[in-house]
Amino acid sequence: MKIEKNEDKVDIMKRNNIKGFTLIELMTTVVLIGIVASMAVPRFSKAYERMEFKSANRDLTSTLRLARSMAISNKEVFGVNFDSDSKLISLFKKDTSSVLFSTFEATDSLISVDSMSNTYSTISTDVSNNTISFRPNGSAVFTGGGNIVCMAYTDNMVGISQFNILASTGRIKSEGHYY
Numbered sequence: 544m545k546i547e548k549n550e551d552k553v554d555i556m557k558r559n560n561i562k563g564f565t566l567i568e569l570m571t572t573v574v575l576i577g578i579v580a581s582m583a584v585p586r587f588s589k590a591y592e593r594m595e596f597k598s599a600n601r602d603l604t605s606t607l608r609l610a611r612s613m614a615i616s617n618k619e620v621f622g623v624n625f626d627s628d629s630k631l632i633s634l635f636k637k638d639t640s641s642v643l644f645s646t647f648e649a650t651d652s653l654i655s656v657d658s659m660s661n662t663y664s665t666i667s668t669d670v671s672n673n674t675i676s677f678r679p680n681g682s683a684v685f686t687g688g689g690n691i692v693c694m695a696y697t698d699n700m701v702g703i704s705q706f707n708i709l710a711s712t713g714r715i716k717s718e719g720h721y722y
Contacts (some may be wrong), residue, residue, distance in 0.1 A: 544699040552573040556570075585699075588699060589674045589699040589700060591712075592662075592697050592699050592700045593700060593702075593721055595660075595662045596662050596695050596700065596702040596704070596719065596721055597661035597719065598660075598662075599662040599663060599693070600693070600704045600717060600719045602657075602660065602702075603632070603660075603691070603693065603706065603717075604631055604706065604715060604717045606616075606623055606634060606657070607623055607675070607706065607708065607715045608715055609634065609677075609679070610622055610623045610634055610675075610677050611677040611681055611683075611713045611715070613623050613636075613654070613677075614677035614678060614679055614681065614713075615679060615680070615681050616677075617636075617679075617718050618679040619636060619637065619639070619676065619679060619681070620636070620637035620644050620676050620678055620684070621634070621635065621636050621637065621654070621676065621677055622634075622635055622637060622644075622647065622651075622674055622675060622676030622677065622684075623660075623674070623676075624647035624672075624673060624674045625666060625668055625673040625674075625691065626673065627659075627665070627667065627673065628665050629657055630658055630659040630663075630666075631656055631657070631659065632656070632657050632658075632659055633647065633653060633655070633656045634653070634654040634655045634656075634657075634711070635647060635651040635652060635654055636651065636652040636654060636659050636690075637651055637676060638650040638651050638652070642670050644676045644684040645670075645671065645672060645674055645676060645684050645686050646672045646674055647672065647674045648669075662695050662702075663693045663694065663695055664694050665693070665694045665697045666691065666692070666693045667691075667692050668685035668687070668690065668691045668692075669687045669689075670686060670688070670689060670690075670691075671685070671686040671687055672686075675689065675691075675708055677713050678713075681712065681713040682710065682711055682712060683708045683709070683710045683712075683713040684710075684714045685708070685710065689708040689709065689710055690705060690706065690707050690708075690709060691705070691706040691708075692704070692705050692706075693705075693706075695721075700721050700722065701721065701722050702719060702720070702721035702722075703719065703720050704717060704718065704719035704720070705717070705718055705719075
């Protein structure tokens, strides 16, 4: 009798077109999703490190452009100093009595001091005194080539970015590459 009742239920399910998933099918799906997710995690960490590197590059470009725009709008000399030993970037207003625009001196007014991004392993410049200043007309004042190079090393990425400041106009060009 019990067998007939179960057979009746199966017939009712077939007639009403009721379908379902077995526990094995559900477990197989969960395992496959877990495998695919575990393969994607290393790619996400690599992408995150690249995004941090790009963000650090944008921040440095922004600081340089801010110094240039402040020089133009305030009609005074502003600059950026890179201290690679203590990993600080200083935005400053040049003392009006100073004749050396391409140096950062104790009498200059500090606007902001930021620490360099932890993303950067090294930062170097080919300008003397690691200082780039901008005149009220927007042109840059420095001795050297006007290049800043930043490098980042991690387990997943090697990043190199270069910033070039054109002396005659003060325009800042940046490009970054990561591998």
